[in-house]
Amino acid sequence: MGTCEFGKCEICGKETTLDRTYFHYPIHCECCGSKDKNGQDQHFEFIRHCKDCIPEIPKEIHLMLKDKDGKDYRLSIKGIKPSSISGSYKE
Numbered sequence: 001m002g003t004c005e006f007g008k009c010e011i012c013g014k015e016t017t018l019d020r021t022y023f024h025y026p027i028h029c030e031c032c033g034s035k036d037k038n039g040q041d042q043h044f045e046f047i048r049h050c051k052d053c054i055p056e057i058p059k060e061i062h063l064m065l066k067d068k069d070g071k072d073y074r075l076s077i078k079g080i081k082p083s084s085i086s087g088s089y090k091e
Contacts, residue, residue: 004017005017009049010047010049010055011049011053012050012053014052016051017050018050019048019050019051019088020046021046021086022085022087023046023047023057023061024043024085024086025045025061025083026040026042026083027041027063028042028043028065029043029064030064030072031063031064032044036083045062054088054090055087055088055089057082059078060076060077062074062075
């Protein structure tokens, strides 16, 4: 049985059933733990949106990295293109 998410669209703000669009980036991060089909680490961002809204590719992504001493750093990266996308989107 499938799942249905209900909440506020991140684009228009309407409360309704939501879809998710995932944007995958070839970056090892400490926040996602995601891997691509070849087993390589990847970071992802997702946008929850209603059926009437189509998300754009994020202009900025946010991730967590860890240095060699184990200290966490939150980073923001602008202008990076995703390596793959799952769901609806517009450029």
